[in-house]
Amino acid sequence: MDVVIVGSGISGLFCAYKLSKFTKNILVISKGSINLSNSYWAQGGIAVAIGSKDSLEFHYRDTIKAGDGLCDEERVKKFVHVGKEVVLELINEGAPFDRDNDEIGLSIEGGHSVARIIHSGGIQTGKNLTNYLIQSLKEVNFLENTKLLGLIVKNNRVYGVILQRDNEIFRIYSKFVVLATGGASGLYLRTTNPYTATGDAMFIAYKSGLTLENLEFIQFHPTVFFAPDNSRILISEAIRGDGAILLNEKGERFIDEKETRDKVSRAIVLQNKVYLYAGNIDKGLILEKYSYLYNLLKFYGYDLTKDKIPIKPSAHYFIGGIKSNLDGTTEIKNLYTIGEVSSTRIHGANRLASNSLLECLVMAKLCAMDISKKLKRVKLREIYYNENIESYVVSHEERELLDRYCFIIRDGDNLKRALKKIKNENLIKYIFEFALRREESRGVHYRIDFPNKDDKFLCYFQVKRGEITLEKKKT
Ligand SMILES: Cc1cc2nc3c(=O)[nH]c(=O)nc-3n(C[C@H](O)[C@H](O)[C@H](O)COP(=O)(O)OP(=O)(O)OC[C@H]3O[C@@H](n4cnc5c(N)ncnc54)[C@H](O)[C@@H]3O)c2cc1C
Structure with a gap:
């Protein structure tokens, strides 16, 4: 090849x-x-x-x-x-x-x-x-x-x-x-x-x-509808761009809906229940542009043109x-x-x-x-040696730890506690290691015990062959 x-x-x-x-x-x-x-x-x-x-x-x-x-x-x-x-x-x-x-x-x-x-x-x-x-x-x-x-x-x-x-x-x-x-x-x-x-x-x-x-x-998507059968339906950001709003259980708005995802997601997890409401948008626009979403939600008993849709944030982009x-x-x-x-x-x-x-x-x-x-310079070569095929082991318990302790709002004590329970060398281990070392809040990474940005962390945490290092950002 x-x-x-x-x-x-x-x-x-x-x-x-x-x-x-x-x-x-x-x-x-x-x-x-x-x-x-x-x-x-x-x-x-x-x-x-x-x-x-x-x-x-x-x-x-x-x-x-x-x-x-x-x-x-x-x-x-x-x-x-x-x-x-x-x-x-x-x-x-x-x-x-x-x-x-x-x-x-x-x-x-x-x-x-x-x-x-x-x-x-x-x-x-x-x-x-x-x-x-x-x-x-x-x-x-x-x-x-x-x-x-x-x-x-x-x-x-x-x-x-x-x-x-x-x-x-x-x-x-x-x-x-x-x-x-x-x-x-x-x-x-x-x-x-x-x-x-x-x-x-x-x-x-x-x-x-x-x-x-x-x-x-890890970026979380703020508006995901969880269906009773465990299907997840992502409610596109575009609909907030078109004017849909977010309401808490008292029916109040609590965030500028056009803010970046991290801010919207954080604001949502601090509320009890949150709903997306698109009833204020022209019905024709919804039926034309969001027909796919409209039909999916209709299947689960929600009318996007008039109902409040319950939503929760979910892990979305790495x-x-x-x-x-x-x-x-x-x-x-x-x-x-x-x-x-x-x-x-x-x-x-x-x-x-x-x-x-x-x-x-x-x-x-x-x-x-x-x-x-x-392409022309490189020659195809078949080499023989015994590679070790490393198995990638991730347990359900480790995935639960991610959801509980490394979600939108993190804190040092919980990160440490969770790390002690991780037995395998896998990505989850390093997600926790990096989240623990970054003692600041920046972008999508929010530490309740370090709620501000700190210039000391203008760097990239890295791991290579088990060794964790940091590389300073070039200024
Ligand atoms: C619901 C949803 C909506 C999104 N909406 C947008 C959007 O509107 N705009 C936007 O910019 N981004 C959006 N994103 C993010 C964007 O879709 C992804 O970042 C992008 O599609 C990633 O593309 P990719 O080609 O890198 O990988 P993917 O599309 O994830 O494809 C990965 C491929 O690798 C294969 N693969 C993985 N592991 C192995 C393995 N071990 N062996 C063999 N094959 C393997 C998989 O089978 C798959 O074919 C969205 C993401 C989601 C989940």
Whole structure:
């Protein structure tokens, strides 16, 4: 193989799409079915500075402001710039984005100073874009229901992957490996993510020698409806952009609904019960733009055009991950990570809504460009040695600890107590370790015992081969 891409979310598919112009010798692997991914479930849309009232500078500033001191400014500049380029390319190639008259429609979400979110099929952006990319990838090979078990790494270079399908374990050698395996917010019991989002591939990369960082920064989505059958329905931020309000049990508003997610989520957990109310919005708009959500909620007995919908926050987006550059290059030669599995420091301590799909597109494009330049130079090699396949053990008790003690509001004593109960070396252990060490409140990380920001923590916590260190942010 030239390239094995692990993950069929938007970052993996878009990388395959861009690479397919240079080689057809690509294999895309997914743990479940091809469309079981966070990407497929993404609703709100993609943030991009294409509006006449917008600019790259505004998008840059909003991203930096949300990131609360920890964004890598140079990378954010490049991100908004390449982001615009890549979305315009997609629009020109015919990707199915919604239009208002002849123009691409733009909406506003929390933390954005102007309308800059593009959509497809109302709130079915992820599904439509995934399907569009799959259709465009007729010549690429897919292997579904296949799990990454290990990476073939020797002398700091990757040679392929070890996979499992049913009971069969096998290797595939390739010149390049791209991990596009998504985040790990599915480790929480209260989560908006599919069951596949547990970070096992992130842990495999760590065991192969890569650095993990920023694991304490987990973004919670403020408005999730929990159905009696345990289904979780995310009520898109866009509806608050269109005017929906949040009410407490006394029927009072308690927060500016257009605030960033961290502030809205924190305000919600301090209330007893919270409801989202969209009855003040034009019914026609709801039925047109949110028909999917309207129908889902109707199934559970709620009318979005007039009822108060009970909501709770849930773990949603994993800001940290494998330390990598914007083009996905990592500390291991020919091994790339793109999309939510990576930590590029673009989001700083808090991701601006709808910047993640843009990050998937930007990283995938830059990664494909980098690989295409090296494709002819790198030779395929099959190497033999006995890799240890490390099992990734996460117990239900450990996941419960995350929900109880490392949710939206954290405190040192509880973090310490929980850490003592964690027996396995896994991501949960390091989420707790980092959350305990960050004795301040910044972005999505809120410590009730350290409620203020502290410049001493303008740094990134990292772990490599069991050793926890911190890297100061460049000023
Ligand atoms: C409900 C919901 C709504 C969202 N809405 C928005 C939005 O509107 N705008 C926005 O910008 N962001 C949104 N996000 C976040 C965004 O969807 C994700 O950040 C993004 O889709 C991540 O894409 P990805 O390609 O990195 O990974 P994913 O889409 O998560 O795909 C991961 C892939 O890796 C595979 N995989 C994982 N582990 C393994 C393994 N061990 N072996 C083999 N395969 C593996 C999975 O099967 C899957 O195919 C939303 C997230 C959720 C959950």
